Amino acid sequence: MSDLSGRTALVTGASRGIGQAIASRLAAQGATVVVHFGTDEDGAAATVDEIERAGGTALAVRAELGVDDDVETLFAGVEAGLAGRPLDILVNNAAAAPAGPLGATTRAEFDRLFAVNVRAPYFIVQRALPLLRDGGRIITISSVATRMANPAQTSFAMTKGAVETMSMTLANELGVRGITVNAVAPGATRTATNGAVFEAPGLVELIAATTALDRLGGPGDVADVVAFLASDAARWITGQVIDASGGLFLGPRT
Template identity: 85%
Template sequence: MSDLIGRTALVTGASRGIGQAIAVRLAARGAVVAVHFGTDEDGATATVDRIVRAGGAAYAVGAELGVDADVETLFAGVEAGLAGRPLDILVNNAAAPPAGALGATTRAAFDHLFAVNVRAPYFIVERALPLFRDGGRIITISSASTRMANATQTSFAMTKGAVETMTLTLANQLGVRGITVNAVAPGATRTATNGPVFDTPGLTELITGMTALGRLGGPDDIADVVAFLASDAARWVTGQVIDATGGLFLGPRS
């Protein structure tokens, strides 16, 4: 499928995992993709190389998020790569991981979570909008943690709740330009980075036992949902949080 030919995309946190899968999928469908990385330049280079080897077009952009001048640094690289072209698709994927339970999360860790997971996406959208063509797509990666009580992820879930609210309000604001704004909420998704976590004895069995489709998710499962939202097929979908968990924790399974 080549329905994104002629379009450009920025995917944050695309050096590995879900972000990498999203960048590869959008490029495979024809988009020129800005592959953002925070610290993993080698991973971003590998993502770009993978895209180019498959016949796509991409370039790497480095910027640590959650620090002063992060958005300015990011868009200096993005605009250089765009070379005067507009931006069509923004995927806010980069995020800091859970910092611990109430009483264990330090103020510094809490502030870092909100700086990366909330402040950065908000101001990335703001900075991107002047570059956007009407009819563009903004997609933010949320989490199933917003609908499931998990004491070890309270502060993390708060950040994802914030971007879900941002999604709703921006969809209403930007609809006049034909820009759709949606979020995707993954559940337990195994990647090369977090794989060892799921090797904990009994954990995978516990999670899959609570999942309607009976398995862990993978990066491609999320990338396919994002690619749909980025396409013309999703032109009438906006202000939504798409649950992409395989039916995690829907209720008792008999």
């Protein structure tokens, strides 16, 4: 396990699911973690409590993303929590869920998707750069939706394609500072909050049958990849989209 002792991390959307797992994993490796949440205060408190009970250090910061002044609200809390310390790791995990197929998506849903999934991470990076030390890490959570045609997730996939492009171009811009910028693309990942989705008869079996590693993913599977990219071991990886789907839809298995 790579050592992140003495480093600081901001993980957006860390009150539950994949974000919670990422925050806990980075803290377990020694980082002080700022746990961002939008509305789930209890979930954020539970994340901080879990980290502290395991011997780590964390603090929660509330800021609703996708609204006016969201980034300034977030960083007012981040800077107060860091108390003058630089930021070492930024994980853009918070995202709005798919809004549905083309025929059903409203303008308001479309605008919210882009406000939360694209505008917020873009300006979070912009705001974080003066705090981010040379040699730091920027990691954004994307999705395998960018490499497959799913009519129910067209607008969502568009937002994730945007942050993948952002990661590649920022990697080229920020490399002179030794900052690596990458994206991680999970596939079907069962969490405590979306578990009901996978209760549909036959769905788990269908997904497993189209996944090379023959199972659903869990939050820890994605958190491990993020923790690796945050570590010194990943110092020579930048501008990449790391597929963390277990090999979802790679092709026929028989």
